[in-house]
Amino acid sequence: MFWLLAVLAYLLGSLSFAILLSRFAGGPDPRTSGSGNPGATNMLRVAGKKWAALTLLGDLLKGLLPILIAAVLGLSLQQQAWIGLAAVVGHLYPVYFRFRGGKGVATAAGTLLGLYPPAALLAACAWLLAFVLTRTSSLAALIATPLILPLLAWQQPAVLLPMTLLTALIVWRHRRNLRDLFAGRERHF
Numbered sequence: 001m002f003w004l005l006a007v008l009a010y011l012l013g014s015l016s017f018a019i020l021l022s023r024f025a026g027g028p029d030p031r032t033s034g035s036g037n038p039g040a041t042n043m044l045r046v047a048g049k050k051w052a053a054l055t056l057l058g059d060l061l062k063g064l065l066p067i068l069i070a071a072v073l074g075l076s077l078q079q080q081a082w083i084g085l086a087a088v089v090g091h092l093y094p095v096y097f098r099f100r101g102g103k104g105v106a107t108a109a110g111t112l113l114g115l116y117p118p119a120a121l122l123a124a125c126a127w128l129l130a131f132v133l134t135r136t137s138s139l140a141a142l143i144a145t146p147l148i149l150p151l152l153a154w155q156q157p158a159v160l161l162p163m164t165l166l167t168a169l170i171v172w173r174h175r176r177n178l179r180d181l182f183a184g185r186e187r188h189f
Helices: 002-013 017-025 040-047 049-072 077-092 105-115 117-134 137-155 157-173 175-183
Strands: none
Touching (some): 002 049, 002 077, 017 049, 040 049, 049 105, 077 105, 077 157, 105 117, 105 157
């Protein structure tokens, strides 16, 4: 059951709401517009608030739904975390879109929400505060994502390994943003 759900989580994670909503709305492909990232932040740039909010919701649900299904099926918390990681990997490397995906922050937030809501709330507050102070979405994500690991390690030690890998993948996907941040070229809102 675990492996089947992990594969299904990956396939669900591979659905890019930014791309699908852009096609539905007749807007530009987010991979060829703005920052080139198929995620909510770029959708805000290229399609507006409504489409960005829908993208954010869709991406968040991709991480949350597999966790909820795994919990209902009685899988352990650690198995749920691996399944959530599979959904995030699907978002990062989607099979439907030639493995060219987003940065995984919203899908990871959905995973966290399913695993341990206080960590998701803490990460959301950290992201919001960092964004308000810097007006830089990537910096906010890079601050909020690693912040949740100590809380998870303390409260839910069984999920530490998959969530450490999740954090490493998100930081890896933001490597260009890190270079731009250090060079003073990162985009601000």
